[in-house]
Amino acid sequence: MATDNNYSLGPVPMAARKGVLSLTMVMLGLTFFSASMWTGGTLGTGLSFNDFFLAVLLGNLLLGIYTSVLGYIGASSGLSTHLLARFSFGAKGSWLPSLILGGTQVGWFGVGVAMFALPVQKATGIDTNILIAVAGLAMT
Structure with missing residues (x-):
């Protein structure tokens, strides 16, 4: 195990x-x-x-x-946030705080990538989609 x-x-x-x-x-x-x-x-x-x-x-x-x-x-x-949520809301109820926390992390990731890609695109002229892909991979 x-x-x-x-x-x-x-x-x-x-x-x-x-x-x-x-x-x-x-x-x-x-x-x-x-x-x-x-x-x-x-x-x-x-x-x-x-x-x-x-x-x-x-x-x-x-x-x-x-x-x-x-x-x-x-x-x-x-205890982690997820275990504290499980003790507070139960095994089935802990999905909501986990979903909210996961959603904020996806948003945080997206904002971070955009905050890099947009100024770099303006400064260099490189396609924004390429910069987003590269920055997303680098952050991952």
Whole structure:
């Protein structure tokens, strides 16, 4: 029988858990994503400084509280998002959170590929479809 190196069916043992530095790098990678910067730039130019500062402060506060609770639950239990959904919603009910999470990842992938392909096409004139295919393969 094959070993489950991803701990998809049970908690991650303490010895296999990642440290703060590697998880921080993952979170910084999510933060310094071109689509996030584009959204922030659009938001910043559409609001006054005080409104922009308030929107950023409130948005980050809400997101920080939400992710802190999720991080605490995950760190305490050692369980993945999918296993936590199964315990919360049951084996049949866990399909909905998994579908939503999968859908966001497909969208994230598509936005990332487009954020690369469109500017490169404008700068080089290379066909957008070729750039999308190459970037999609490279990201995969």
